[in-house]
Amino acid sequence: MTDLMIRIKNLIHEYIERDDDGNATGSIRAVDGVELSVAPGEFIAVLGHNGSGKSTLAKHLNALLFPTEGEVWVDDMLTTDDGHLWDIRQTAGMVFQNPDNQIIGQVVEEDVGFGPENMGLPTEEIWERVDESLKAVDMEKHRKKSPNKLSGGQKQRVSIAGVIAMHPRCIILDEPTAMLDPKGRREVIRAARALNDVEKITVILITHYMEEAIYADRIFVMDHGKVAMTGSPAEIFSDVEKLRALHLDVPQATLLADMLREKGLPIRGAVLSRDDLVRQLTALYGGQDTK
Ligand code: ADP
Numbered sequence: 001m002t003d004l005m006i007r008i009k010n011l012i013h014e015y016i017e018r019d020d021d022g023n024a025t026g027s028i029r030a031v032d033g034v035e036l037s038v039a040p041g042e043f044i045a046v047l048g049h050n051g052s053g054k055s056t057l058a059k060h061l062n063a064l065l066f067p068t069e070g071e072v073w074v075d076d077m078l079t080t081d082d083g084h085l086w087d088i089r090q091t092a093g094m095v096f097q098n099p100d101n102q103i104i105g106q107v108v109e110e111d112v113g114f115g116p117e118n119m120g121l122p123t124e125e126i127w128e129r130v131d132e133s134l135k136a137v138d139m140e141k142h143r144k145k146s147p148n149k150l151s152g153g154q155k156q157r158v159s160i161a162g163v164i165a166m167h168p169r170c171i172i173l174d175e176p177t178a179m180l181d182p183k184g185r186r187e188v189i190r191a192a193r194a195l196n197d198v199e200k201i202t203v204i205l206i207t208h209y210m211e212e213a214i215y216a217d218r219i220f221v222m223d224h225g226k227v228a229m230t231g232s233p234a235e236i237f238s239d240v241e242k243l244r245a246l247h248l249d250v251p252q253a254t255l256l257a258d259m260l261r262e263k264g265l266p267i268r269g270a271v272l273s274r275d276d277l278v279r280q281l282t283a284l285y286g287g288q289d290t291k
């Protein structure tokens with residue numbers, strides 16, 4: 001037994017490539033020797049350019065894929081143990097990019113109740129869980145609506161509510177904001193942070209928006225199936241050169257802060273937005289010349 005929520009040992013995942021007749025023609029190593037551990041209650045962000053292996057890694061945490069080599073443990077359950085499949089999926093819930101593919105109910109509250117209903121819970125408890133889950137993502141006032149009347153950010157929050165209604169200890173969000181406008185993105189990130197802060201749920205947020213990773217306790221940057229960087233947001237975002245080499249879109253403000261730092265300005269910590277930079281410069285110069 002360990003105290004870890006997630007434990008990954010030398011994970012390798014290879015997809016088999018096939019031609020039109022279904023014959024194997026080769027293989028792609030999508031995850032290549034990943035080692036990582038996540039403690040209960042941590043907020044982890046996983047960054048990386050397209051094709052770096054983030055989704056493949058995420059699917060292992062939910063036993064949707066199984067290792068070609070290595071081991072994945074979720075709350076001390078080995079994902080390849082058949083007997084644990086249901087427990088693993090209930091422990092580590094998954095939210096995907098497109099909310100339209102995840103919402104099945106005709107009414108919001110009914111959609112959120114599907115998971116608990118499938119768990120065979122008594123009706124009273126199902127409704128309690130629907131109430132608390134909608135509250136946790138700030139969607140209780142929309143409970144009687146049809147999901148197709150909601151904005152993208154609202155729909156994604158309904159998907160999150162559907163997952164947390166099953167009382168997972170860990171939630172994995174695979175680019176949950178990729179299809180959303182800036183307002184929807186903010187709503188979803190706020191909801192994810194609240195689950196971590198208030199409900200103490202372990203959160204693994206996969207994203208390619210660097211601004212969304214700033215709230216994480218730790219960041220993993222993936223590249224070619226490997227973990228290329230790990231550290232706190234301040235550590236990760238201060239190595240701009242490396243981030244660019246890993247093909248991540250570094251925000252303008254971060255680049256500018258990095259240039260100023262190189263010129264000798266004592267800018268400390270992560271600068272990810274114009275506001276961060278203004279705050280830093282104001283602290284340095286007392287707000288005289290920053291207008
Ligand atoms: P990311 O989520 O970071 O964009 P993925 O895990 O989706 O990365 O993909 C990693 C690599 O594996 C890519 O080269 C991708 O083309 C390949 N890949 C992903 N899914 C499959 C699949 N079902 N079959 C074959 N190759 C795949």
Ligand code: MG
Nearest residue numbers: 054055056175
């Ligand atoms: Mg992906």
